[in-house]
Amino acid sequence: MPLPTVRLFAMDPIDFVIVGSGWRAEFFLRVAAVMPDRFRCLGVTSRDAGKRAALEATWEVSAYATPEEMLNATDPLYAISAVSWDANPDVIKRLAGGGMPVLSETPPAPDVDGLIDLYASVKGAKVQVAEQYHLRPMPAARLATIRDGTLGEVSQAQVSAAHGYHGISMIRKCLGVMYEPASISACAFACPVVAGPGREGPPAAERIIESEQHIARFQWDGKLGVLDFDGEQYFSGIRNNRYLIRGTRGEIIDDTVAYLEDFKTPVSLTYARQTTGDEGSLDGNHLVDIRLGARQVYRNPYAPARLSEEEIAIATCLDAMAASVRNGTDFYPMTEACQDHYLVLMYQQALKSGKTVQTQRMPWDQL
Template structure:
């Protein structure tokens, strides 16, 4: 698909409107040499006209009409119920799709039906599970050789399928089965903010805290730990750790054995411009020792980590690679099993799903 980059940019149709879709709009507009928005599809004629006027772009309220525009990729950014109907339509049209992660809310039967349709099609579906493309997590990936074989991953930073995707990614699991033992409790915490706000009123709110142990058949273990306020709280921290036979990563601290089996401790550092000077505020790189293990390809643009990761997901889809539909379905299935374990108060033994063979093939490539 390299011919895409010989044109003015990857031609994108964006379907959906809301907080998440605006991430894609900002990325596309900030990178005109890489991406071109050829049509933005909304759910009604009124909303299409509103978005056309506000963002000065071509819009439509009919998916099939929008698909008549020359394009390279369809970005599907809609709620779960709309995803359930729109994704099969796009698959049947043979589209290359970057789809948002709305699968956990759909039934297991629906997930299986979608995958079966996809496996019989000429479509290519990638999913915008952006967290493994975060600068921090890419740096952790690069440092795994220091740690030796990974045995345990603990993620107290991401919810549902996002959390299971990080566990499965770093454990190197494909469609392997596991035993899931989970529990959930509600407690009180003072609200400190939201997506776009800071709250100083001192209001107490209930928050659900879910923990789960995923014991895989190959002996590796994932620990899922998430509290509902974690994304937007200034008094609840987030945590990630990797344990290997020769070392560990604990948030930004790396402990490992050197070639003489002596213990070494070093720190992962963010190299950011514009923090204490008048340069544009932008992440330049992630450093460990004297090496940059992640260089921001969009520097010096002021992208946050979510925008960097989503832009990389867009580029991955352009090159015909990325987080696959089978991965998304497996991680959503594992998240559903965590919920089942909490609700039924028992250990859940996962079962091999219809997409498992594809997962193992992808892992071997």
């Protein structure tokens, strides 16, 4: 599935509301605050009166006690469900059951039974899931290189950049795999490491923790995916992300692409990020594009807005959801989200049992 098309010029802002007020909800609020001409949050919910007051003061957005109260007072294009794993299925059902298009946070449900029940309940409704990793600029640049045929037929993807369903979604997209059956094996390894930053910021003091690394192997017909992730990788400066993507005519290792110009002429290029705001540039600090040699493989559609790459991906989700509501186009539908979390649950089963697990055809299988 190609990356979603993003609006390149100003239009009326996309109006949305958020059910939930936690850490993930704030990403959507930040994007709307930075680009009010493109995105407008009409409301957010919290059951806590003090938190509602803080949300209104911090983000200048109306806060409501319940989704029903919020939807009675607003007219959004869609609603975002940004609540806990356990609460998410019921929120999606309530919103979709009332005819409201839904952009759900990941994962849509916590377990296999919940995924099956949720899919049956909202099948045919306008529901997409806010999986953002493949929309970040560097992963998007790698996927563009795969799609343009530079690597030939891709048969292997090793991704060490995100946990669970996030990492699996990247593996599937690199390999062009959808719902095909897979054989899965997994192992874990724990080792000591100096604790890095967390969601709350840098550590207050040096502390040695035990960090667990999961390595899961997914084998489809003629294709291999390896998910390798250590829980400290998200924020640590000493646990870096890694990619290896191999095809018949080349490979990507992290930010380097090696490929064949012809059968006897190998070429090696490195992705180059074009940014502004350095040295004499007065254009503000933002990403312009990513190039591979002379080719532009990613262009930031939100320049010159000052966004982190995670926020660029979140903004792309917001735009893509609007296109889905208006045109019926999928960018990460419920079927894919269910499959990716199902694969997580199966690798966790393989990890616990120490045995190879074979996936089964599921109700959301679109093959």
